[in-house]
Amino acid sequence: MKQATVHFIGVLHGDIADREDAPKNYSESNRVGTLEIYPEYQEGLDGIVPGQTIVALFWLHKSDRDRLRIYPRGDKSRGLWGVFATRSPVRPNPIAISELKVLSVRDNMLEVSGLDILDGTPILDLKKKIGH
Numbered sequence: 450m451k452q453a454t455v456h457f458i459g460v461l462h463g464d465i466a467d468r469e470d471a472p473k474n475y476s477e478s479n480r481v482g483t484l485e486i487y488p489e490y491q492e493g494l495d496g497i498v499p500g501q502t503i504v505a506l507f508w509l510h511k512s513d514r515d516r517l518r519i520y521p522r523g524d525k526s527r528g529l530w531g532v533f534a535t536r537s538p539v540r541p542n543p544i545a546i547s548e549l550k551v552l553s554v555r556d557n558m559l560e561v562s563g564l565d566i567l568d569g570t571p572i573l574d575l576k577k578k579i580g581h
Contacts, residue, residue, distance in 0.1 A: 457508065457571040458493070459486040459557075463564050468511075468538070471565050480564040481552065484572060491557040497575070501551045503559075506573040507566050509543035517541075545570075548578060 463482025465471045484505065486494060497503060518529040519537050532540045549561035 459572040484559040512543035
């Protein structure tokens, strides 16, 4: 199989407008935003509670998909690396993973902290963090 179909389950709302303003990783961020889950997927939020850490998968719709080698964190002194050996958003399938702390749950909206993703980014999936 060479292709798959995915369905976005929602969209991220936050204050990060461009990549230069984004933290390099969720572990370096205290940025707050909202995950808007589309109404047809709202039932899937049952069991998510404030204080919980969730794993979110995002589709980096503005990322370059044509390069396979990059300078990690833009540092040319480290030489070129293959994208699969990095957390770079540049990759054939621009999927990002973030661990986010749930601050509140209101209907189909999750307020979260730890964002490192651009405003308007589609959400692919949410998962319980392993060990929690």
